[in-house]
Amino acid sequence: MSQIALKAGFDDSVHDSQRVFRALLDAMSRPGRIVTPSPPPELPAALHPATAAVCLALLDFETPLWLAGPDIAETRAWLAFHAGCPFVATPEQAAFALVTDVAALPALGDFALGSDEMPERSTTLLLQVGRLVAGQGQRLSGPGIDGTAWLDVDGVTASFWTERAAACALFPRGLDVIFTAGPALAALPRTTQVED
Amino acid sequence: MYVAVKGGEQAIDASLEQLARERRGDASVPELSVAQIKQQMRLAVDRVMCEGSLYDPDLAALAIKQARGDLFEAVFLLRAYRTTLPRFGVTLPLDTAAMTTRRRISATYKDIPGGQILGPSFDYSHRLLDFALMDEGAPGLAPERADETRGESAPLPRVTDILGQEGLIEGDGDLDGQAPGDLTREPLRFPASRDLRLQNLARGDEGFLLAMAYSTQRGYGRNHPFAGEIRMGDIAIVIEPEELGFAVEIGDVTVTECQMITQFKGSADKPPQFTRGYGLTFGYCERKAMAMALCDRALRAKELGEDITAPAQDEEFVLAHSDSVEASGFVQHLKLPHYIDFQSELLSVRDMRAKAMARANAKEAADDAA
Amino acid sequence: MTQLDEGSGPAEVGVAGYNFAYLDEQTKRMIRRTILKAVAIPGYQVAFGSREMPLAYGWGTGGMQITAAIVGADDTLKVIDQGADDTTNAVSIRRFFNRTAGVAMTERTVDASVIQTRHRIPETPLRDDQILVYQVPMPEPLRYLEPRETETQKMHALSEYGVMHVKLYEDIARHGRITTSYDYPVLVNGRYVMAPSPIPKFDNPKMDRMPALQLFGAGREKRIYAVPPYTPVKSLDFEDHPFSIDRQPHSCGLCGSNESFLDEIVTDDAGGRLYVCSDTDYCRERREAGDVMNRSAAE
Numbered sequence: 001m002s003q004i005a006l007k008a009g010f011d012d013s014v015h016d017s018q019r020v021f022r023a024l025l026d027a028m029s030r031p032g033r034i035v036t037p038s039p040p041p042e043l044p045a046a047l048h049p050a051t052a053a054v055c056l057a058l059l060d061f062e063t064p065l066w067l068a069g070p071d072i073a074e075t076r077a078w079l080a081f082h083a084g085c086p087f088v089a090t091p092e093q094a095a096f097a098l099v100t101d102v103a104a105l106p107a108l109g110d111f112a113l114g115s116d117e118m119p120e121r122s123t124t125l126l127l128q129v130g131r132l133v134a135g136q137g138q139r140l141s142g143p144g145i146d147g148t149a150w151l152d153v154d155g156v157t158a159s160f161w162t163e164r165a166a167a168c169a170l171f172p173r174g175l176d177v178i179f180t181a182g183p184a185l186a187a188l189p190r191t192t193q194v195e196d
Numbered sequence: 197m198y199v200a201v202k203g204g205e206q207a208i209d210a211s212l213e214q215l216a217r218e219r220r221g222d223a224s225v226p227e228l229s230v231a232q233i234k235q236q237m238r239l240a241v242d243r244v245m246c247e248g249s250l251y252d253p254d255l256a257a258l259a260i261k262q263a264r265g266d267l268f269e270a271v272f273l274l275r276a277y278r279t280t281l282p283r284f285g286v287t288l289p290l291d292t293a294a295m296t297t298r299r300r301i302s303a304t305y306k307d308i309p310g311g312q313i314l315g316p317s318f319d320y321s322h323r324l325l326d327f328a329l330m331d332e333g334a335p336g337l338a339p340e341r342a343d344e345t346r347g348e349s350a351p352l353p354r355v356t357d358i359l360g361q362e363g364l365i366e367g368d369g370d371l372d373g374q375a376p377g378d379l380t381r382e383p384l385r386f387p388a389s390r391d392l393r394l395q396n397l398a399r400g401d402e403g404f405l406l407a408m409a410y411s412t413q414r415g416y417g418r419n420h421p422f423a424g425e426i427r428m429g430d431i432a433i434v435i436e437p438e439e440l441g442f443a444v445e446i447g448d449v450t451v452t453e454c455q456m457i458t459q460f461k462g463s464a465d466k467p468p469q470f471t472r473g474y475g476l477t478f479g480y481c482e483r484k485a486m487a488m489a490l491c492d493r494a495l496r497a498k499e500l501g502e503d504i505t506a507p508a509q510d511e512e513f514v515l516a517h518s519d520s521v522e523a524s525g526f527v528q529h530l531k532l533p534h535y536i537d538f539q540s541e542l543l544s545v546r547d548m549r550a551k552a553m554a555r556a557n558a559k560e561a562a563d564d565a566a
Numbered sequence: 567m568t569q570l571d572e573g574s575g576p577a578e579v580g581v582a583g584y585n586f587a588y589l590d591e592q593t594k595r596m597i598r599r600t601i602l603k604a605v606a607i608p609g610y611q612v613a614f615g616s617r618e619m620p621l622a623y624g625w626g627t628g629g630m631q632i633t634a635a636i637v638g639a640d641d642t643l644k645v646i647d648q649g650a651d652d653t654t655n656a657v658s659i660r661r662f663f664n665r666t667a668g669v670a671m672t673e674r675t676v677d678a679s680v681i682q683t684r685h686r687i688p689e690t691p692l693r694d695d696q697i698l699v700y701q702v703p704m705p706e707p708l709r710y711l712e713p714r715e716t717e718t719q720k721m722h723a724l725s726e727y728g729v730m731h732v733k734l735y736e737d738i739a740r741h742g743r744i745t746t747s748y749d750y751p752v753l754v755n756g757r758y759v760m761a762p763s764p765i766p767k768f769d770n771p772k773m774d775r776m777p778a779l780q781l782f783g784a785g786r787e788k789r790i791y792a793v794p795p796y797t798p799v800k801s802l803d804f805e806d807h808p809f810s811i812d813r814q815p816h817s818c819g820l821c822g823s824n825e826s827f828l829d830e831i832v833t834d835d836a837g838g839r840l841y842v843c844s845d846t847d848y849c850r851e852r853r854e855a856g857d858v859m860n861r862s863a864a865e
Contacts, residue, residue: 014586018638021598025636028605029779029794030694060595062381095599116723120603120612143608143755144794146777172723172757176606189606191755191794204657275618280590381596383613383788386716512714522623522786529624529703532655536648536685536844539830540747540766543812551742 007042009056009082016040020057024178027187032140032149034132036183044074046100048128050180055126059083059096066091066123069100091123098126102155108163108175119172122190130155132181142192151186153179161194168192219264233257242450242479243267247520248274249380249399250281251449251478272521279380288434288443292453292476293354295429298347299480302355303423304457310352315428316480347429355425356455356472365457365470386512393495393515394488398477400518402484408508409490417494417506421473424457428480452477454485458493463501471500587634587667593617597635597790601781604792609754610722611705616788626659627785629682629701633663636697636781637680642670644678649686649827649844656684675847685748687769689826689848692778694795700763705784705791707751707761727759730802738807747812753800754793762799768811768827773799816841821852 010016016038023037039049040056046069047055059065065085067076075098079085088094091110099105105127114122137152138161167190168174174190188194220227234241234257244256248271256274263269299315302308314320359365369390376391384392397405412418430450436443454475462468473493475485494508495515507513517523585591593615600614619627637643643663647656651673659682660671672678675690684701692698708718711729721727730751737744744750750767754760762773763782773780773793780793793799803809817824819840826848828841843849 014591015639017591017595018636019640022636022638025598025601025605025779028602058595058599060592062592062596063599117719118613119607119610120600124602143797144605146775146796172607172610174606176602189794191606191608204652204654205661208654208657208661272618272622276620279593279617279619280584280588282590282592380617381615383615385613386714512716516715521618525623525625525627526703526786527624528622532625532684533648533653534685534764535829536766536827537748537764539828539844540768540812542830543814544743544745544747547743547812548741548745 006081007044007078008040010040013056016053017057020053024054024057024185024187027178027185028144028176028189030144030149031142031188031192032134032145032151032186034134034151034184034186037185039183044078046071046075047078048180049183050185051098051100051126051128054178054180054185055079055098056082059085061085063095064088064093066094066097067100068097068104068106069128070104072100075100094123096126097123100128102127102129102157102160105160108160108167111167111175113167113170113173113175116172119174122173122175125175125177127156127177127179129153129179129181132179132184132186134186139195140188140192141195142189144189145192151188153186154181164188165194219262228261230254230257230261233260239480240265240267240270242477242481243402243484244270244274246478246481246484247271247399247401248278249478250274250278268520268524272524275521285435285437287446288436290431290433290451292427292431292451293357294351295427295431295451296347296349297352297427297429299429299482300348300352300425300427301423302425304355304425305358308353308355308358308425310348310350313348315347317482352427354455356457359424359457359470363469366460366466366472368472369474384515386515387498388511388515390492390496390499393511394474394476394492396515396518397475397488397491400488400491401520401523402481402487404518404520404523405487405491406483408494408514409487411506412490412494412508417497417509419473419490419493419502420459421456421490421493422458423486424455424472426452426454426482426485428452428482450479452480452482452485454482454489456486456489456493460500471496581665584666587637587663588620589617589631589634593631594635597631600790601632601635601792604781604790605779605794607758608793608797609752609758609760609791611760611784611789611791613788614790616785619785621658621662623786624703625655626682626684626701628783628787628790629684629699629785630659630662630783631785632699632781632783632790633680633682634667636699637663637667637669639669641679642672642677644672644675644681644847645683646681646686646688646845646847647684648829649688650846652846673847674851675845685764685766686827686844687765687772689823689843689845690851691772692776694777696778698776698778698780700765700780700782702761702763702782702784702787702789704749705761705782705787705789707749707759722758725757730759731804734802735804738804744803744807750809751802753802755797756800759802760791760793760799766827767801767809770799770801770809771811775799814841818843818849818852821849821856823849823852 020037023035027033027035037050037053039053043052061084063085066088091097091106092112097111111123114120131154133152135150137150140149140151171190176190177188179186234253240260241253241256244259244267245251259270259273263273297313300313356365379392379395430448432445433447433449434443434445456473457470458473460469460471473489475488477485491508495511497504497509596615600612604612619630621627645656645660647653663669675688680697682699706718708721711733712718734744748766749761749764750770752760752762775796777795779795782791801809814828816828818828820842823843826843826845829844831840833840
């Protein structure tokens with residue numbers, strides 16, 4: 001195995017993780033809101049700063065991860081060292097799926113969607129996209145939103161939205177998605193209704 | 197004018213100070229040392245380690261001292277400490293046949309290979325208060341004889357293995373390649389697998405398990421048990437770190453194991469054979485190990501196709517109520533203020549009474565008019 | 567071998583040998599992941615690996631685990647029990663976080679970023695940038711109707727809430743009203759029946775479309791659930807018997823409020839009663855504002 005120079009994790013794992021988590025909680029509680037969690041000082045080339053921050057804050061030996069995208073060896077080694085998460089071979093086994101490039105995204109129905117009795121046993125999808133802009137784009141409504149909100153996710157295809165709608169129509173089963181673009185992060189829990 | 201009661205802070209401080217004084221008791225009596233508790237209150241230490249699910253005799257003794265001898269409280273202290281400890285690894289399964297055996301008895305055979313070892317037991321003591329112990333200066337015990345051994349270090353076969361050779365008893369449970377669960381990290385879900393049930397019982401309150409086990413003997417889920425074997429002794433703890441690739445002994449623990457042998461009449465896909473109930477505890481907790489084994493067997497009713505008719509066979513009932521830390525906390529939380537809820541109930545009862553009175557008055561008026 | 571927990575080391579503030587906010591980092595991550603799922607499935611009780619806390623089960627361990635997992639150095643924490651900041655258990659929990667996390671504490675609702683509560687929702691409306699953490703003794707609203715977890719789990723999965731409606735309707739038939747006066751069940755976002763924790767039903771309407779995130783922790787029962795901001799929360803009722811709250815026919819003896827939930831104080835053994843706000847911060851704020859008004863009037 002080739003030696004990969006490992007890049008550092010958080011400077012202060014206790015407080016950095018807490019701040020990242022709160023930003024993420026804010027995003028998940030208020031779909032369409034864009035937050036910018038503080039990233040670690042160094043990160044693998046394939047990861048956006050917001051992605052790296054979320055990975056360090058949430059992943060550990062209890063979270064099987066499915067990783068997809070180009071040039072993931074460095075990411076994999078970095079996550080293995082800093083988070084210690086086990087890597088799984090198929091999306092449906094994953095507690096978290098990290099897809100660093102939309103082109104590598106499988107059909108959303110391939111992820112675990114939970115069961116009616118235990119809907120929490122679903123994959124949380126971490127998806128790196130081109131750009132996130134609030135206040136324009138798709139119209140969002142549902143829990144966490146005062147009336148309506150708008151979010152523009154640059155880089156995902158129309159079929160993504162159709163598949164997401166199909167997965168979320170199975171509520172309480174469904175898929176929760178965390179989008180990252182550079183330093184920015186937004187989340188769409190399964191309850192958010194998305195319209196063009 | 198009314199002023200709301202303030203000063204929770206001072207009240208708590210004062211209470212803690214009183215607690216510390218009461219714990220110490222009369223200062224003219226020498227203070228109890230942790231070492232004394234560990235040596236001379238060893239069965240209390242063992243119980244606290246077992247239910248606290250942390251094998252550390254010094255900390256268990258400290259907990260007993262701090263808890264003024266309240267073992268529930270000591271278990272709680274140890275659990276709250278345990279929860280903050282990092283987990284470094286998982287040991288290999290204990291091989292109880294290889295223990296240094298200090299006690300080993302079987303009720304199912306007169307003699308067994310390796311023999312019966314009575315060991316340190318209350319069983320044949322006459323429960324007469326020994327007034328000689330009142331006197332701390334009493335002459336000590338005779339020194340141990342040079343030829344006296346503390347336990348049999350040669351491996352002793354398990355009685356269940358002897359039965360197993362004839363195919364008369366079912367095999368030991370197996371996990372079908374699954375790693376055993378850990379309910380200190382994942383919440384217990386129902387139906388629970390046997391590994392998790394056993395973990396729950398091992399942490400469970402001895403008194404609760406004893407009562408449950410007793411109820412099966414009195415007909416509430418009877419399963420005709422025999423104490424196949426009870427053994428107590430010391431056993432090496434072995435880990436095999438991935439980075440080393442070989443096994444390393446990291447210490448010894450004392451455990452008590454009980455294998456209950458129970459009747460099973462057979463089912464469509466299984467021939468008649470004996471079945472097992474299993475109990476294992478940290479330390480010398482023989483009563484607990486036996487009760488645990490009976491409860492384990494009772495909880496296997498569904499798996500063995502038996503009717504579930506008794507509380508001890510009902511896994512949700514047994515497993516959800518076995519934990520003394522949970523039970524003690526929730527029962528005692530009734531001490532906390534509930535005056536908001538009580539006020540809501542007062543409003544509700546006053547309203548219902550007013551309505552009932554109004555109805556009664558209306559009826560009376562109607563009756564008078566008639 | 568399982569993965570080693572990272573040595574996050576003891577916090578600069580806090581108790582020697584213990585991590586910031588007591589819980590180790592792995593436990594916090596597990597709770598944080600649970601909270602995110604809870605937010606994504608409003609009103610659904612997510613099972614989590616609840617840990618033993620150094621306070622007894624039933625005394626707020628679920629709320630404390632949530633608070634410990636979310637709270638940070640930038641937060642200001644308020645802890646109330648029965649609406650009051652100075653009840654002994656509120657004091658005790660505040661001391662715990664003061665010792666282990668050293669976060670700023672306040673008694674003022676408006677200054678708090680995280681509020682941990684037992685049995686009340688503050689009278690002062692909460693904002694979008696606040697989080698309300700409830701301590702929950704029995705998270706399962708169907709438990710008293712069906713003791714088995716395996717059954718209630720199915721009932722939630724299938725939205726089979728008939729037993730709950732039957733129970734409430736039997737109340738009406740027998741007593742002319744629904745007798746549940748606290749921990750009054752609610753329907754969250756039209757899907758899950760949820761226990762709001764033992765708050766008086768007086769507080770139920772405050773949960774509906776609340777701008778603050780509401781998190782619920784049940785330590786002993788090992789469940790976390792959530793109501794995201796602006797989520798519909800409807801108290802269960804019937805068309806011919808709509809949900810209503812019991813108005814106390816009194817006003818606060820200290821601040822004069824006739825909007826707030828009142829404690830009934832027994833002042834003597836001859837039937838003397840005084841009613842005062844259970845929310846001590848709300849009452850004090852009103853009195854302080856009143857003082858100002860009185861002074862300006864005098865000038």
